[in-house]
Amino acid sequence: MKSNYVPKASPDALPELAAFLAPFAPLFRRHTSRDSMERYVTGLLTDLPHKTADTIASAVAGTATERLQHLLTDANWDATALDEARVKRLLALHPPTSGVLVFDDTGLPKKGTESVGVAAQYSGTLGKISNCQVVVSAEYLADDPASSSPFHFPVSARLYLPESWMSDDARRKRTRVPEEISQQTKPELALALLDQARAWGVPIQAVVADAGYGDNPNFLTGLDERQVPYVCAVESTFGVRLPEEVRAAAEQLPTYRGRGQPRKPRPAPLYSVKELIEAQPASAWQTIEWREGTKGTMRTQVVAMRVHWATGSPQHQPLARPDRPRRLAARRAPTSST
Secondary structure, three states, rough: OOOOOOOOOOOOOOHHHHHHHHHHHHHHHHHHHOOOOOOOOHHOOOOOOOOOHHHHHHEOOOOOOOHHHHHHHHHOHHHHHHHHHHHHHHHOOOOOOEEEEEEEEEEEEHHHHHHOOEEEEEEOOOOOEEEEEEEEEEEEEEEOOOOOOOOOEEEEEEEOHHHHHOOOHHHHHHOOOOOOOOOHHHHHHHHHHHHHHHHHHOOOOEEEEOHHHOOOOOHHHEEEEOOEEEOOOOOOOOEEEEEEHHHHHHHOOOOOOOOOOOOOOOOOOOEHHHHHHHEEEEEHHHHEEEEEEOOOEEEEEEEEEEEEEEEOOHHHHHHHHHOEEEEEEEEEEEOOOO
């Protein structure tokens, strides 16, 4: 009976990989952990369709499933410290003056129930609700004068834990979720990643995020409190107010005549982003050239206006801060007349 033989990767480390891992060796106290890390990373560099401890051990010589599982679950090393060392080394090798931090979440499809954080939840990666894990990630991009491509690397990521996991103590203990980890929303995880990146010395000029974060008033407030500029997408239903109407409302405070409850100030009119954009005259739209494509210069039409964001609880309403409008920008395909 014939059996298929699968050749294994060499037991010797690739010279380039050994040189890359050398600065991180002090983070692993035992040489067995350092060796397992090298074998694990070697496995990640293969073209295996599924990279688990079992599949890597079967394709990479000089290790075993038990050794790799020990590295990932029991060995004494700090993943955050490793991330910090990696980021600082990248910045030292290629120091940018400033760049942008991009937040996004990624859905990792799973069939089982024991992977930490797995649940039936919406995945933007899959475009639907599915059984998956969701990871909030922070990516750094900066201009690279020596290349046509930007300087780009992952800063860090955090796993999102749904409520079904937070309330299940037995499940958390079984899968070794640390007791100190509490319920956090995805925007809260993103703000924690921002604080971490700044503490590591990443020069962040602005934050960029999609509507999953831009629609969240707590996330926007967190960016304001940290005095970090941002460009965030919002849904068409996102609520905004016009600066001139906010100022007028702030100036027209009701007079208290000493009887009953004082009348509350009336807020400025509330509009959806879609309403404001559709109300803009044709003259407000400008056609710009933004990229050279395979079929020639690519053009788009843009419009920008000053607004106050006004989505969320009353303390987030901009009535008391008429001095802090933001810029709302929208784009569309060029019309036939341009």
